[in-house]
Amino acid sequence: MTIIDNITYGYRKNRPVFRDLTLKLGDGRIYGLLGMNGSGKTTLLKLLSGMLFPDKGRIMSDGENVAERSPGILQNIFMMPAEFRFGKISLDRFIALNSVFYPAFDDSILKDCLAGFGIGPKIDNLDRLSSGEKKKVLACIAMSFGTKILLMDEPVSGMDIPSRTLFRKLLVKHLRDEQTVIISAHEFSGLENIFSDVLIVRNDGTVYSDSIGNISVKYACGTDRSDTGALYSEPCAGGYRVIRKNISGIAAEIPVDILFNAVLKGAIR
């Protein structure tokens, strides 16, 4: 269990990105972290990983303060950045030098993921790969390290559509029961199908958080000629796409894109 306990963080004084934010992140969940550009998605991931320190409050992972950056905490956190440079190094060397720090590293997962993406295990210079291939290789490494918390910042940007599907399948296949994954994404690229929960960062620094299961019981989505009585509506070809309160008691499917818009517009609080 990871607890974000009343944190405030800002890059400049008097302009906090997050103010008094409190969240609980459960084990074995896949969180979709959504938000507009500049809303603070990467900042939240960096705070969770211990790269940044909250100005106020603390982030606890299994009872330990993440900002301590102790070896025990760091070996349970892997943050896959959106932009990175491997440098001139072979995959074997990279794995040999880094995997010694991660006791849950599983070479068979790495090989399976690489094979799944159609990438050979022998890569002499990781820097020569295309940006999409680099993302695939790092995603494979991230999955194979087996950390309890896996933070992925835009993992599929730069990947082609079949690779995004493969990424989704491989992540679900190799995810261990106790692992928590937080995936930040700008686009809705098929990943929403694997989210068990959503975290939507609003521009005012507040975060909407709920499980897809809860949302589907609370709200219903559909197309209607009229938007009367709807919590949120968007014009579409047949009238309106609307979100209403779910009074049937039967779980309904809510597309993440309309949920995202409804949260940002304040229709869902």
Next chain:
Amino acid sequence: MRKFSIARMLQFCRLQLESSWFGNIWKLTGGLVLIVIFIILLSVTGGGSDIGRMMDTSENLLKVLVMMQIMGIYADIVRNDRPLPLMMIPASSLEKYISMYLSSAAVSLLLLAVSVTAGSGIYAIAGKILHPDNNAGINILFFREGWKFLAGSIETCLVSTTLVWMMPFVLKRKRYHPAVSCAVVAGFLAVLFLPAILMFAGVIPASAARYSSLAIMISVTIMNLRWGYVLFRQFEFDRKSND
């Protein structure tokens, strides 16, 4: 889990050296040879015919190079464009901090070896050309006078440890009031040069100034190490991007 492990510290040191510096040792050595040759040629062309003066200049320039490389090693640890930033590697801050000095020592030793080999060779040739009648033998760069090497090493340690706290302090200066930043730097320099100032003012004799300088240098180096560690622990990757 233990907060300090020598094995983990050495693994971290190996990770940094192999992925950034010694990944291609021959290329690195070649680059260092070229830098050393450039520095020595610079000293030779500007040093008249006095080989001793030329060697002094070369040694001073090479010392500056050794002092500066620790900044490169520090920047490498705290940079955030690696797929796995070194600060996020599961090792304690103390292990990373000590490893930084170990890596710096390893690079310095390589630089020293290259300087001594290439530099002494070039100066032997320069000596034969400038003073063909002089058969005093080969002067080895840095080891011409034993005590000077020791003094130079202490000086290099002092400056290197100062750079280790000065760099994050200057980078994060906006966190402090400008007056605080200036006062810290001015206070540091005042303490360092206090014995010399008192000596020139006639307050203390030269011998007392020498001993108090030594005591201050040792104290300042210890303080540098301590404060450098505090700032190193607090280093944040606060680049705003990809939100």
